[in-house]
Amino acid sequence: MKSRKLLLSLAVFFLVGIFVPTYASPVLGTEGEEENPVKEGWTSIGPNNVSGRVRSIIFDKFNEGVMYAGGVGGGLFISVNDGLNWREIPLGQGQTSGYAVTSIAQDDEGVIYVGTGEGFYAEEGNATGLSHLKTGLAGTGVYKMQLGAQGKEWAAAFSTDEQKYEYATSLVMNRLEATVPVLYDLTSEWTYINDMLCVGNTVYAATQMGGLKYSKDGGATWSAVSVGGSTMFNVTDIKVSKNGKVAIVYKNGTEARIAMRAEGDAEVFNDIFSKSLVADYTENDMINRIELAFGIKNPNVMVAFVYAYKMTGEGGYMVDGSIYRTADCQAENITWEKASPSSFYAGYDFNTSMSIAVNDLGEREYIYAASAVLQRGFDANNSPIYYWEQQTSYLDPFTSGIYVAPNIHCILFDENPQTAEDSLRIYLATDAGIFMYGTDPVTQFTQWHFRNKGLTSSQYYSVAAAADGSVVAAGQSNAISYIPTPSQDGLKSAETIWSPNSDGYSSYIISNLSSLIESQSGTAVEASAIHMTSPSVRKPFVLSRPNTIVARTYSDGNDYTTVNDQTWTFSGANPLTLMHANVVSGATNAPFVTPMAYWESFDAHDISKDSVYVVLDSTVVLRNGDRTRAYRTGAYLYDGDSVVVQSNTLGYPFFYEFTKEQYGEVDRGGEMVLDFFPTQDTAVLVVDPVQTRLYLSGAIGTFVCPEIMNFTKTYTSGMHYPDIIGWAKLCRGADSTISLTRPFHVLAPSPDGDALLVTIDVKASQGTPGQTKLLRISGINSIDYSISQCTNGDVDRVTTDTLATFDRTISSIVFDKKDNNSVIITFSDYSANTSNVMRSTNIMAPAGDVVFENIPLTDNNSKPVFASLIECMNPNNTSCAYIGSDDGIYKTENYKAAQVVWVKEDNVPNVPVYDLYQQTANRPKIQFKTYLSNNVTENVFEATKYPGAIYAASYGKGLFMNMDNLVEGLPEVGLTDVKQQAGQTSIRLYPNPAANRTTLNYTLSSSSRVTLNIFDMNGRLISTMDKGNQSAGSYAQIIDLNSLSKGVYMIQILTSNSVETAKLIVQ
Known part of the structure; x- marks a missing residue:
């Protein structure tokens, strides 16, 4: 036929x-969790094994096994067991609390001083907010420990680690009033503290804006050191030798120099290293940064790790990272010798990470220098040029024993080792926490280990939640964190997925060392509301890393740790490619944080x-x-x-x-x-009413993929829609692929799917201030993807309007899902005169008629705002909104009110919050059968676990969760388990399980033709019987089982009005 x-x-x-039904009554618990009711407000969900950037680690001078670590955004941490685990020591209280720790020092009385404010990244032009490279956090001053009753040798008074932690974490860290910076004034002398040092009981603070400060009264008052007649300069490093020599690195204009303190005078420092004092440099070279170290056993040895741009013979510049050494820093005229060959490599981004140390406690002197990797040098042949060996790798698997995250900020040895193991250990502070070199207790091999347990300082750009409540987050230097079962009752560990170190993953775009190191970071994540658990597990995410490296995955059996080519598609030279080549064109010039947005609808008829x-x-x-x-x-x-x-x-x-x-x-x-x-x-x-789209901005435009969750399609050059996954270009935007004068920043799709708001940052140049253009692209629902070429020609098929131009950077845009015309817009700049939150309630009006209104912040309009969310699930909320700022989360009950009141949310630390995400899906559990020939497949899609839950991604304290807006889930739907009604059949097997025979009892509610089928669990038809037409009533059919093997079978009855099945177990 x-x-x-x-x-x-x-x-x-x-x-x-x-x-x-989208909305329902808020609930305080979910099924199966009656004993653990949902907590009100925000709770930290970790992860407890992922750490962010750590710039400083020290040993306690008076307590064996005690260490301190400073997380930038994470705060101050202590370990009482040589870094095996960590606990936080709070800095200050309330509005005086601080988290941007950059330096730690201890005086001779055992008092700990902590400096805050990360000046190295602030030099990159975006001092405080979410930039397209990294984030430099403004500081809150210097904190000082108030010793307890046990004095400076307190650890000896306690026998267990828990007792030590209980005592240490109760010690008060007060902020020194003389060091409080002017709030939101980036030129304030105490905003950025690069380093701290104690010499006896004199405390030094190396600041970016206020030069070198020192205090002789425990931080009550401070004086400034003069170098070259100036006290206002940038001091990046300060070190002291065992014999009391103090040396600093400071910036004289744009040139980094080393100066030594004169004998007997704390206020006079003289240059000992500069372009004019070292023969290897010319006047045209640029020395950008230097890090220092002294010998331990021989304190007259000083080494310097020097980062410079050196002029080449062709008139250009080359990046040079070299090691210099002097054996007599006591001399009046110090002679420096170069200790590294021209082939020496420790990294590329020395502006943001450099460290050096000397270990001469043994018979041989070793110099350790690091940036992206750690190098060890020693005198192998009585030559000034040392022999160098690479000690770490950021490309090998995490379990390799040589993996250490790139961007190494500090190298630490135990200067008073008590055991052979103590002598062996090396600690590194990196962008991904702390690593230790030591003996593995299981294998007895010496290798590198993560030492981040409890060091909760992870820095996240983006967060999303799947239907089952699992969470993914994109982290600085930590790729993607995946928490399968987050909990409000305790921090959970995270799995690190889709990093360059993941098993089986190597074919991604890398054009230079810069891209290679940056690819360690995750930048954006999205999650679908779909979660299938049968016949296989499918829980889709879209993940991104810097430079438009994007992947989608539905997991490999709920395992995301190992890349599987059957489930992953990504950009690069691989048969399973996700993106059109134009999307990734000029990828190394694309924004560091990939602008990405996901739109999903189950009702797009x-x-x-x-x-x-x-x-x-x-x-x-x-x-x-x-x-x-x-x-x-x-x-x-x-x-x-x-x-x-x-x-x-x-x-x-x-x-x-x-x-x-x-x-x-x-x-x-x-x-x-x-x-x-x-x-x-x-x-x-x-x-097909189930539709998904991925919006993505690269170096040369903004693009859309209309079927991102159709995993049967990938992109293959030369093939055409509908055989391949489609892409269309929506916006040109960038001037070129070489110079990002117009980088994309924020994407926000409208609830109805027809419009996309796009921001383009026009960077300042030649006296022209920077601007952000807000564009609206409309007509997206009408795109014909069958003729889209992913080129500039596609742009003409949509309508693009410039809605506004702002003199500051837009950091987020969020639509009100209940009102397609209303949005909140936030800005990440410090602006004393204008609020960094705006709204529009007619964003879909003609371009010239769109109105933007300022929403003043309740406490300080200068506050940068990075994230926004309009709550849309709780029916008791009409216009409730949240914003993420540099000091946590604020909430208003009505963002449309004439006088908006913002209230700071409790239980979120004073750290930047870069993303807010709500689980806006509320899907039921669905079960149904499908048939292919005689094969029967059970299909199960799981319900949304936490509909209405809100998640926050912080830059320094990990992830947070809020369940105040949970709504009731929808009832389960079983499409095969239908109650008997008119024209239907009921069935029963007895006995079951059975060995030789069983009886099938069934009842017909009306006359019908009846067919009996037996299937095995692979869906194969084993037997069939046509019973012909039968009248309404009850029947019994004996089934002989002697010919069936032991196992599970499905008995099926087909009638004119129904299909019923029952499971039979043959013993």
Whole structure:
């Protein structure tokens, strides 16, 4: 019989109306968690094993095994067991608290001093906010420990680690009032403290804006050191030798120099290293940064790690990182010798990470120098040029024993080792926490180990949550963190996924060492509301790293740690490629934090360009109201009959409805039936209402992928839509692929899917101040992807309007999902006169009519704001909104009010919050069967676990979760477990399990033709019996089991009105 395929625009609706209710009453608990009710407000969910940037680590001079570490954004931490685990020591209280720790020092009385404010990254032009490279956090001053009753040798008074932690974490760290910077004044002398040092009981603070400060009264008052007649300069490093020599590195204009303190005078420092004093440099060279170290056993040895741009013979410059050494820093005229060959390599980004140390406690002197990697040098042949060996790698797997994260800021040895193991240990402070070189207790091999347990200082740019409540977050230098089961009752560990060190993953775009190191970071994440657990696990995420490196994954059996080419698609030279080549063109010039947005709809009937076939055969079950019946060839179809269809988006189910409006009706024997009589192999092409889109900005434009969750498609050059995944270009934007004068920053799709708000940063140049342009791209729902070429020609098929130009950087835009015309816009700059939050309630108006209104902040309009969210799930909220600032999260009950009141949320530290994410899906659990020939497949899609939950990504204290807006989940839907109604059948097997035979009892509610089938668990038809027509009533059928092997089988009864199954176990 000839097959018919019909393309019909018929009504499509969802499973028995269950997807309609979006809002429900807030609840305080979820099923299965009665003993652990949901906590109110914000709670930290960790992770407890992932650390962010650590710039300083020291040993306690008076307590064996005690160490201190400073996380930039994470605060001050202490370990009482040589770094095996860590606990936080709070700095200050309330508004005086501090977290941007950059330096730690201890005086001779055992008092700890902590400096805050990261000046190295502030030099890159974006001192405080989320930039497209890294973030430099402004400081809050110097903190001083108040010793307790046990004095400076307190650890000896306690026998257990827990007792030591309890005592140490109770010690008060007060902020020194004389060091409090002017709030939001980046030129304040105490905003950035690069380093601290104690010489006896004199405390030094190396600041970026206020030069070198010192105090002789415990920090009550401070004086400034003069170098070259000036006290206002940038001091980047300060060190003291065992014999009391103090040396600093400071910036004289743009040139880094070393100066030594004169004998007997704390206020006079003289240059000992500069371009004019070292023969290797010319006047045209530029020395940008220097790090210092003294010998331990021989304190007259000083070494310097020098980063410079050296002029080449062709008039250009080359990056040079060299090691210099002097053996007699006591001499009046110090002679420096170069100790590194021209081939020496320790990294590339010395502005943000350099460190050096000398270990001469043994028979041989070793110099350790690091930036991206750690190098060890020693005198191998009595030559000034040392022999160098690389000690770490950031490319090897995490379990390799040589992996250490790049960007190494500090190298530490135990200068008073008590055991051979103490002598062996080396500690490194990196962008991904602390690593220790030592003996593995299991293998007894010496190798590098993570030492981040409890050092909760992870720095995240983005967060998203899947339907099962699992969380993914994109972290600085930590790739993607995946927490499978976050909890409010304790911090959980995270798995690090999709890093360059993941097993099986190597084919990604890398053009230079810069890209290689930056690819250690994750920058953006998105999550789908779909979670399938049968017949296989499918839980999709979209992940990104710097320079438009993007992947999508639905996991490999719920495992995201190992890359699997069957489930991953990414940019690069791989058969499974995700993106059109134009999307990644000029990728190394793309923004560091990839601008990315995800749009998902389960009800996109009117805008869908996608379609899927439904085949009408004997496996199809029709529903109409409360009735269900099996489809039979030649049977009539009635108005309102519907059938389950699987979408192209991971097979997610929806109902397709046959209606008289589309087909018309005819009279057949006194009843009205549809004027549509499908044959045995009729296939109907229906609109797929389950739609997903990924918006992405690269170096040369903004693009959209209309079916990002269709994992059956990838991009292959030369193939055409619909055989490959489609891409369209929406906006040009950038001037060129070489110079990012116009980088994209923020993308925000409208709830209805038809518009996209895009921001483009126009950087300042030649006296012209920087600007941000806000564009609106509309008409996206009408794009014909079959003719899209992912080129500039696509841009002409949408409408682009410039809505506004601002003199500051837009950091986030969020639509009100209940109001397609309303948005909140935030800005990340320090602005004393204008609020960094705005709103528009007519964003879809003609471009010239769009109105933007300032929403003043309650406490300080200068406050930078990085993230925003309009709550849309709790029916008790009308216009509730949240914002993430540099000191936590603020909430307003009505962002549309004439006088908006922002209230700071409790339980979130005073750290930057860069992303706010709400689980806006509320999907039920769905179970149904599908049939292919005689194979039966059980399909299960899980319910949304925490509908309404809000998540926050902080830059320094990890991730937070808020369940105040949870709504009730929707009831489970079992499309195969239908209660018996008119025309249906009930069945029962006894005995079950059975050995030789069993009896199938079934009851027909009306006369029907009956067929009995037996399937094994692989879906193979084992036996069939046609019982012919039977009247309404009860029947018993004996089934002989002697020919069946032991195992599980499915017994199926087919009638004219229903399909029923029962499980049989043969013993």
